[in-house]
Amino acid sequence: MPVTPRYNDFVVKFANVNGSGSASANGLFANGVMRMGVPVAARNIFPSNIQGLPTWYEVRITEEGHLGRRGGVDLMVAMNPQTWDKDVAEIESGGFLFYDSTKPMPASAFREDIGVIGVPLTAMCNAAYQVPRERQLFKNIIYVGALCALLGMEPEVFETLFAEQFKGRQRLIDANLAALQMGVDYVREHLEPLPLQVRRADRVGDRIYVEGNEAAALGAVYGGATVCAWYPITPSTSLAEAFTKYCQQLRTDPETGKARYAIVQAEDEIASIGMVVGAGWNGARAFTCTSGPGISLMTEFVGLSYFAEIPAVIFDVQRGGPSTGMPTRTQQADLLAAAYSSHGDTKHPLLFPADPGECFTMGALAFDLADRLQTTVFVMLDLDIGMNEWLVEPFQWDEERQLDRGKVMTYEYLESGRDFGRYLDVDGDGIPYRTYPGAHPTRGAYFTRGTSRNPYARYSEEGAVYVDNMQRLLRKFETAKSLIPAPILKKAKGKSKDGVIYFGSSSAAMDEALAALAAQGLQLDGLRVRGFPFADAVYDFIAAHERVFVVEQNRDAQLKTLIVTEGGVDPARLTSVLHYDGTPITARFIAGEIAMLTATGQVEAAE
C-alpha cells in the first residue's frame, strides 16, 4: 500500500444495481466533494432498464479541474455481485476495492496488487433497520459515511446537504445523519484512512453543476421558444421535462396564470417535427428534442423545412447507434444524419456544444439562427453532456440582447408597397423575406409548398427556375458560415507542426490530453469546432499543419467526412482518433492514441 497520500486527484467508481436507490447516494457523495471546494467530474453509466441491471457512477475528484474522463479507477465501490469480476479487474494496480464484507469472500475474488476494504454493510443494516426498503436505502448512505471517513472528508458537508435536500423534515434529516454516522464510526473503529484523500480547497468557485439537457432547455426559454413538441426517447426526454419545469417557473403570466408557451407530447417524432414546422411557419419559435432514431423519422420534414425555408430547432441528444443501438450510451454518431438529413440535395446548420454551459448559449442562439436562416438548426448534444451534471461557469445573459427574428415582412412593409417575393433574394445573402400568415388583408399571402417554385412562390418545374433556387439555397448556406460560432484555437506553447481538431463532449478530455502530450514533449495546436458549416479557419488550420488528427466519438469518422466533403481536403491529410464503445472518451485514450500514432510513424507527414 503506498504511504504518501494522493490528494484531490483520483477516480472513484460505484458499481450498483439499477433501481436500488444508489443514484441519490452517489450524487450525495459527489456533492460532498464539491462542498469541500474540490471539483468533480461525474458520469452515470446506466443500462436501458428501470430495475435490476448493472449501473455505474464514476466520480473523478480533480483539484486541477479536469472535467473529462481520465480513464482507470483508483477506488471501486463494488456493490453489485453481478459485475464483481469485471469491476475488480478494472481497478488500477495499487488501487483499492471497497466491498460489503457481510459474507466472507474467497481469496480468489480479490487481487494481490490492490488494497481491499471490507465493511459489513448488510449486517449493519439488518441490525439497525427492520423495513426492507430502509435496509436497502440506508445501506447506500452508510457506504457514503464509510467513504467520508476513509477519504478524510468532513461529515459536516453531508449534514448541510441533508438539510438542504430535506428542507426542515427533521425526521428524514436525522435518519440519514444516523446512517452516515454508522459508516463513519465503523471506519474509525476498524480501519485506517486510505492514501486517497479529499482535502479542502477553493477550486469550485461560483461554478454551477448542471446537466446539458437542463441547460439546453433553459437556453430554449431564453431563446424565446414558445412551442415544444416532443416524443419521449432516451437520452433527450429530460430536455423536454426541464423545458416544462422552467416554463412553468418563468413563463407563466403573472396576472392570469396562463401559459406563455405550449408543450405537446406528440404521438411520434414525425408529428413532433410537423408541429414544430407548423409553428415555425406561423412565426412562433419552436423546437423538438430527440435522439438518433427520432432524427431518422424526422428527415422528410427536415427536407421540407430546408426547401420551403421554415425555421425549426432540433436538439439531438446523441446516443449509441445504429438502429436502437446502445440507447443509454454516448456517441457523436449522428453528424452525417443531421448535416445531410432528408432526400435530395440538402444541408443543415449544426451546433456542437462542448458542455452544459454551451448547451445554454447555443440552445438560445439556435432560435436566432433558425429565424435568420429560415431553416432547421440542429443542436448536437450527446448523452454524456445531456444526462450528466457538469461543473460549468454560471449562465450569463446580456440584458440588452434582443431576439433576432430574421427577415420578416410586416404589415407596415407590405402596406408601404415593398415588393414581396417569398423566395426572392433581395439582399444577395440568399435569405428571402417571409410573412407570417394573417399579416395583411391583401398582400403577402403565398402558398408554401415542398414543390419547386419561382421566387414569387409560384409552382414551377422549369429547370432554370429550379436551379436558380437551389443555387440561392447554397448562397444562404454560405451566409450561415458567418453566423455559426467560430472555432476556438488552442495554441501550443511553441510553434507546432501538429494539430488536432475536436468538438463537443470530447473537448474536456482533449484539453487534458493536450496537456499530457505537451508534458511528454509532443506539442499540438488544438482547434475546437463549434458548428457546421465550417468557417474558413478550419481549412486554414489544416493547411497550416503538417499532421492533423481528428478526434471523434463514432466509428466512421463523421466529422472528418464533413470536413473533407465540404472543403475539398485530401482525406489522407487527416488522421482519425476514434472512440465509440459507448463510454465517454477519456484523456488517457486520446493521449495514448496520438502518442502511439506519432511514435509508430503511422501518420505520414504531409509533403
Added chain:
Amino acid sequence: MTYILKPQLHHPKLPTNSLGYTRRDYEGSVSTLCAGCGHDSISAAIIQAVYELEILPHRIAKLSGIGCSSKTPDYFLGASHGFNTVHGRMPSVLTGANLANRELIYLGVSGDGDSASIGFGQFAHAIRRGVNMTYIVENNGVYGLTKGQFSATSDKGSKSKRGVVNHDSAIDLVSIALQLGATFVARSFSGDKAQLVPLIKAALSHKGAAFIDTISPCVQFNNHAGSTKSYDFVREHNEAVNRLDVIVGREAIDVDYAPGETIEVAQHDASILRLHKLADSYDPTDRVGAIAYLQSAQARGEIVTGLLYVDPEAEDLHDGLGTVETPLNALSDSELVPGVEALARINAVLR
C-alpha cells in the same frame, strides 16, 4: 406544368358581402384537376362558405397534405396563407400552426389516402387533442395522382376501374372521428352544394375539432359501375338526416319552421345552427346515438349525410394547455425572455 392565375376582372355588379368583398375575392388559382372532379365542387363550396361568413380572407390559414385533394388549397382563398405540407402530416403542421397563433381560423384539407392511410395516426391525434380546426377529407376512395389504386376508405367488395375487387375492410372516418372525440362531425357529398356549404360554415364557426367527410367522386378512376364512391351510387344511397342553416350572430333570427321539425344549436361564437330534421329519430347532440345510427345505416348500405354530431360547448387544445390569449407568435421579448435576475436565481439553485 405551371400555375395559372385567374384574371382579376369581374362584373361590376357582382354582389359583395358586408366587408365589401365579392365571391371572386375568395377564389384562388385556376384548378389543374380533371374536369368534373368532385374536389372542385368542394373548393367552390369553401369559397361560398367563407364569403357568406364574411371572414377576411387573410384570417384563414389553409393547410393540406399531398394528393389531388391537397392541391386544392391553391384553388381557393388566394389571399390566405396556405401550406401544402408532406403526405399524411397536415394534422401535425396545422396543430403547430394553431399553437403559434390561436387567432386565425384553420382549415385543413386532406384526402382519403392522406388521412386514412399514411396519415391515419396524425388524423386521429389531431382530433383527440381537440385542435380548433375545420378538417375536410375529400373522400373518393382512390389514389388519383398515382392513377387509381384503392384507398383505405374503399368499401369491401367495390370494384376498381380495372376490375379488381377490394378485399379489405373500409375505414369509416366519420365513425372514427366520433370515437376519437371530435366535437363536430358531418358527412356530405361534393355534388350537394346546398348541404355542403352550410356544413362548412358551421364547421368554421365551431370551436374545437370539426370534421367533414365529403364524398367526392373521382371522374377518372372511381366513377364507374361497381364503385361505391361514384356520383350515381352516392345519389342513390344518400340518406340525409338533416338540413342545416347557419345563422351568424349578427343576423336576425326568423322562425318559420314548425317546432319539432327543427333543432337550434347555439355555438360558442353566437352562431346558431338550425337543423331541419329529416330522420325523426336523429339527435345530433348524442354521440353514442350517432355512432349507433351510422352503423345501422351502413349495414343497410345507406350513406348517412348531414350534421351527425355537434358539441356546442366544446373546448379546444388551447383550453387544455391553458395558453395565454395573446397569440404565442405575438409575445414580446420581455414576455418571453426571463432576464438576468431570474438567471442569477437559477444559478444559485444549481450551486
